[in-house]
Amino acid sequence: MAEDLWFTMGKIPARLPAGILYAKNHMWARPEIGPDGNRLLRHGFTHYAILLMKDVYFLEWNISEGDPVTLSQEIGHIETSKAESGLYCPAPGTLVRFNASLLDDPSAINTDGYGSGWLFDLDAPDTGYMNAEQYLKYLSDNWEKTQAMLKGKMNQIEDDES
Amino acid sequence: MSKGKLTVVISQAPGKNPAKRALEENLAASLLMEPGIELSIIPHLYDLGPDHTGRLFLESIPGDMVVLAWLFPRAGFWLLDRDGIRGTEGQSPLHPIAEKDDEDSDEPPPEKAPGIGPLGEVPDRTIWCLDLRDHAGHQIYLEEIRRIRAEAALLREGRQAAKQATRPPAVITLGLPTQKKPTPEFTPETLLAPSNRRWYPVIDYSRCTNCMECLDFCLFGVYGVDGLDRILVENQDSCKKGCPACSRVCPEQAIIFPDYKSAAIAGAPVGNIGGLKIDLSKLFGGEDQMVVAAQERDRELVKDGRDAVGLAVGIPKRQSDKPKGPRDELDSLVDALDNLDI
Numbered sequence: 252m253a254e255d256l257w258f259t260m261g262k263i264p265a266r267l268p269a270g271i272l273y274a275k276n277h278m279w280a281r282p283e284i285g286p287d288g289n290r291l292l293r294h295g296f297t298h299y300a301i302l303l304m305k306d307v308y309f310l311e312w313n314i315s316e317g318d319p320v321t322l323s324q325e326i327g328h329i330e331t332s333k334a335e336s337g338l339y340c341p342a343p344g345t346l347v348r349f350n351a352s353l354l355d356d357p358s359a360i361n362t363d364g365y366g367s368g369w370l371f372d373l374d375a376p377d378t379g380y381m382n383a384e385q386y387l388k389y390l391s392d393n394w395e396k397t398q399a400m401l402k403g404k405m406n407q408i409e410d411d412e413s
Numbered sequence: 414m415s416k417g418k419l420t421v422v423i424s425q426a427p428g429k430n431p432a433k434r435a436l437e438e439n440l441a442a443s444l445l446m447e448p449g450i451e452l453s454i455i456p457h458l459y460d461l462g463p464d465h466t467g468r469l470f471l472e473s474i475p476g477d478m479v480v481l482a483w484l485f486p487r488a489g490f491w492l493l494d495r496d497g498i499r500g501t502e503g504q505s506p507l508h509p510i511a512e513k514d515d516e517d518s519d520e521p522p523p524e525k526a527p528g529i530g531p532l533g534e535v536p537d538r539t540i541w542c543l544d545l546r547d548h549a550g551h552q553i554y555l556e557e558i559r560r561i562r563a564e565a566a567l568l569r570e571g572r573q574a575a576k577q578a579t580r581p582p583a584v585i586t587l588g589l590p591t592q593k594k595p596t597p598e599f600t601p602e603t604l605l606a607p608s609n610r611r612w613y614p615v616i617d618y619s620r621c622t623n624c625m626e627c628l629d630f631c632l633f634g635v636y637g638v639d640g641l642d643r644i645l646v647e648n649q650d651s652c653k654k655g656c657p658a659c660s661r662v663c664p665e666q667a668i669i670f671p672d673y674k675s676a677a678i679a680g681a682p683v684g685n686i687g688g689l690k691i692d693l694s695k696l697f698g699g700e701d702q703m704v705v706a707a708q709e710r711d712r713e714l715v716k717d718g719r720d721a722v723g724l725a726v727g728i729p730k731r732q733s734d735k736p737k738g739p740r741d742e743l744d745s746l747v748d749a750l751d752n753l754d755i
Contacts, residue, residue: 274698276696276697276698277698300693300696303691303693304693311674323698323699323704323705325675325699325705328674328675333691334691334692334693335691335693336693336694336696336697336699337694337697337699338697339698339699341698397696400695400696401691
């Protein structure tokens with residue numbers, strides 16, 4: 252088994268397990284056998300995403316299990332102690348099921364993001380995803396821009412003052 | 414309205430959610446016992462058509478008022494504004510957002526270009542909008558209304574003193590009272606006449622800069638301009654139910670769909686004034702709001718038997734590398750990450 256990769260955000264390392272797939276919207280994907288014995292892709296938040304969000308307070312889906320989905324379709328909403336965001340579908344296909352246990356208590360996203368904190372199973376081809384190395388490179392290439400975005404508001408305030 | 418009383422209006426939640434009804438009823442029951450309060454109950458504010466008695470009633474209120482609705486206060490305030498019910502926006506400590514201010518109260522508000530402001534004349538009165546979703550118990554609302562009653566009494570005194578100081582007594586005869594339309598009968602029954610669900614945008618003129626991007630974008634004729642070329646929602650009922658696309662296109666987050674599911678579009682407070690939360694939508698795959706908006710618009714065009722236009726029509730050209738400014742305060746996230754205890 253290949254070793255986990257790590258991406259350092261500031262001083263915080265984010266763990267990127269090898270052997271699973273990654274999407275640009277900071278979700279991981281892993282093959283899973285569905286209720287009908289078909290092959291699905293299970294999705295969850297990467298450690299990187301979780302570090303940005305911190306504690307998840309509230310998770311809500313605005314589509315139903317079994318609905319067809321398109322790439323980048325808004326499928327839900329998340330609120331955490333630090334952030335809020337729409338949730339977007341990383342690939343086109345069918346949304347087969349959501350992780351029902353998260354709807355009562357989403358804390359597994361924080362405690363076991365690569366395991367029991369999974370978000371949903373998608374019936375979709377596994378094309379268009381990155382492997383851990385590619386995702387690590389994607390994070391590194393975009394880190395500067397991301398930081399700028401995260402700090403954007405601060406700069407704006409400073410600009411206004413000067 | 415009796416003189417010196419504060420008008421309190423409860424706007425009911427659409428539907429029959431028993432928990433929401435219970436809060437409305439408990440609050441109404443305790444307000445009926447409360448001195449100095451004139452209570453009325455109307456259906457969901459957003460759904461009131463121009464002829465609904467509830468709306469005529471709101472229009473007839475001359476003085477200060479408190480409106481409790483299942484809406485963000487910003488949405489409620491600007492909804493009233495589009496109905497011509499104007500005043501100064503009353504501030505309430507009830508709103509959870511205001512409570513968090515202590516964290517960085519010294520920071521200047523990040524708001525830049527102020528909006529063009531309300532289109533009509535703003536009468537000298539205050540309107541407090543409270544969000545019934547903020548708290549589950551009615552007691553806290555009751556206490557806040559008592560606080561507002563006291564604040565309103567002070568404001569009223571101030572106004573009267575100013576009036577007496579500045580105005581010669583002869584000006585009283587403006588003749589306005591006699592020109593009034595016959596007031597319709599406001600009974601609890603007519604006020605609560607059922608209303609159909611409606612769907613249309615509400616403009617927050619404190620943010621709107623009159624850039625006209627919504628006018629260019631919407632292909633259904635919802636937007637128009639007034640005699641002074643100021644943007645307005647001209648044809649509310651041309652709007653496509655469920656479609657919030659113009660709100661995504663608006664560079665100032667000035668377009669509110671009060672009943673939309675995501676808070677940013679439903680009129681949640683913006684920026685520093687609002688929750689101290691970061692909007693990560695751009696990072697999480699929602700970065701291209703223009704594409705989402707164009708898709709939503711195409712869906713409605715096709716439903717109408719028209720051709721989809723994609724990104725070819727009415728999409729503002731902005732610098733792609735310059736995000737329109739993350740929606741909420743994005744201050745020290747990276748610093749906070751460094752301090753994370755892992």
